Amino acid sequence: MKTVKLQFNPAFRQSNQSKHRYRALKGSAGSGKSVNTAQDYILKLSDMRCQGANLLVVRKIDASNKDSTFAELQGALFAIYGADWPLYWVIRSSPSLYLESKVTGNAIIFRGMKDANEREKVKSINFPRGKLTWIWVEEATELLESDVDILDDRLRGILDNPNLYYQMTFTFNPVSATHWIKRKYFDYKDPDILTCHSTYLENRFIDEAYHRRMMRRKEQDPDGYRVYGLGEWGELGGQILTNFVVEDFDVNPSRFDDWQMGHDFGFNHANAALKVGMKDGDLYVFRELYEHEKDMDDIIQLLKRQEWDHKRLMYCDSAEPDRIRMLRKAGFNAHAVVKGAGSVNDQIDWLKRRKIYIHPSCQNLYKELSQWKWKKDTKKNIYLDEPVNFFDDAIAALRYATESWRLQELKLRKRREGRKLLY
Ligand SMILES: Nc1ncnc2c1ncn2[C@@H]1O[C@H](COP(=O)(O)OP(=O)(O)O)[C@@H](O)[C@H]1O
Numbered sequence: 001m002k003t004v005k006l007q008f009n010p011a012f013r014q015s016n017q018s019k020h021r022y023r024a025l026k027g028s029a030g031s032g033k034s035v036n037t038a039q040d041y042i043l044k045l046s047d048m049r050c051q052g053a054n055l056l057v058v059r060k061i062d063a064s065n066k067d068s069t070f071a072e073l074q075g076a077l078f079a080i081y082g083a084d085w086p087l088y089w090v091i092r093s094s095p096s097l098y099l100e101s102k103v104t105g106n107a108i109i110f111r112g113m114k115d116a117n118e119r120e121k122v123k124s125i126n127f128p129r130g131k132l133t134w135i136w137v138e139e140a141t142e143l144l145e146s147d148v149d150i151l152d153d154r155l156r157g158i159l160d161n162p163n164l165y166y167q168m169t170f171t172f173n174p175v176s177a178t179h180w181i182k183r184k185y186f187d188y189k190d191p192d193i194l195t196c197h198s199t200y201l202e203n204r205f206i207d208e209a210y211h212r213r214m215m216r217r218k219e220q221d222p223d224g225y226r227v228y229g230l231g232e233w234g235e236l237g238g239q240i241l242t243n244f245v246v247e248d249f250d251v252n253p254s255r256f257d258d259w260q261m262g263h264d265f266g267f268n269h270a271n272a273a274l275k276v277g278m279k280d281g282d283l284y285v286f287r288e289l290y291e292h293e294k295d296m297d298d299i300i301q302l303l304k305r306q307e308w309d310h311k312r313l314m315y316c317d318s319a320e321p322d323r324i325r326m327l328r329k330a331g332f333n334a335h336a337v338v339k340g341a342g343s344v345n346d347q348i349d350w351l352k353r354r355k356i357y358i359h360p361s362c363q364n365l366y367k368e369l370s371q372w373k374w375k376k377d378t379k380k381n382i383y384l385d386e387p388v389n390f391f392d393d394a395i396a397a398l399r400y401a402t403e404s405w406r407l408q409e410l411k412l413r414k415r416r417e418g419r420k421l422l423y
């Protein structure tokens with residue numbers, strides 16, 4: 001077999017060697033948790049000493065696995081075996097995501113914990129060889145405590161291979177100090193629990209541009225930086241929108257009453273574009289482009305390659321008429337969105353009044369909305385009526401995409417109210 005060239009971050013050394021039943025890996029964004037966990041499991045599952053072990057990978061929304069955990073695990077395979085990976089592993093993406101080691105027969109399957117049906121399904125999991133021994137819960141703060149209890153329950157019975165042990169691994173950003181995950185694994189000392197803390201500062205593999213983005217965040221959004229930069233427990237409160245969910249839905253645009261696009265330009269900040277549908281008054285975000293450090297030519301190439309529709313209305317940041325012109329020249333139906341004074345707060349009120357369904361492929365919008373907060377007057381300890389202007393690029397795209405619907409409603413309402421006055 002080819003020699004393994006995998007590289008690890010030292011922050012995870014102890015956790016990778018641990019056989020504790022619970023490994024709780026909290027950390028900042030970009031600290032290396034996901035890559036590390038994927039590599040750790042691939043190595044162990046490929047090892048003959050661990051024959052009979054199998055891994056279940058869980059995210060709240062099953063469809064989110066494909067671009068995250070499934071991709072990370074494949075990345076680990078490529079890193080170990082290079083182009084020879086098919087000699088050692090089977091990778092399948094249909095009918096469901098699946099990986100299997102040709103050497104050990106150990107396998108990896110993926111599940112969600114979205115509803116009663118999915119919770120029931122994890123109770124009847126089988127593997128071609130051996131038992132379910134390991135569970136990796138990615139973005140674990142998205143799960144309910146009861147979801148985790150159901151999973152925990154699955155790890156029981158005598159294991160034939162004396163090298164094997166049961167283990168659950170949780171990877172997550174410490175979003176809130178009041179989250180059950182803190183109470184369950186961090187406030188409670190237990191010989192079965194290993195906790196691990198990591199930040200992007202110790203990630204040997206992170207690029208310079210990421211550091212620069214984090215430094216900007218530190219200045220402009222110190223609270224967010226504590227959680228997403230330093231990996232410290234966040235404060236609850238001040239969240240602007242809570243009426244959104246990630247859900248796997250049919251993304252065929254013909255099912256919506258209407259749909260259009262929003263596009264917020266960026267280079268250091270993300271360049272974010274979204275496709276947003278409206279159905280019975282609810283919003284469905286069903287496509288996302290989210291790129292850093294790409295100029296407009298690259299963005300246009302990407303939009304074309306990914307077959308973003310040319311004819312549909314694309315509402316863009318009005319501060320950048322040159323970029324809008326470039327989009328129009330490339331054939332897109334791009335227009336400047338009209339920005340009125342105070343319109344952001346009016347848009348927030350409008351967005352609050354409906355349900356926002358986010359397709360699992362639109363992870364960045366979900367991340368931004370989860371941490372979008374009101375500014376705080378720390379002296380008086382009150383929230384102000386103004387959003388923290390940071391990490392809000394996909395949110396801007398959402399506001400632009402929906403603004404014409406809001407204005408239409410406003411016009412209709414005014415007309416109706418005007419009519420009332422006449423009578
Ligand atoms: N062991 C590693 N080897 C190579 N690159 C890594 C490694 N760990 C992290 N990285 C790099 O750092 C980035 C962030 O790591 P990731 O695991 O996604 O962070 P987290 O899950 O903590 O947000 C990855 O996209 C990858 O480029």
Ligand SMILES: [Mg+2]
Pocket residue numbers: 033034035
């Ligand atoms: Mg991650």
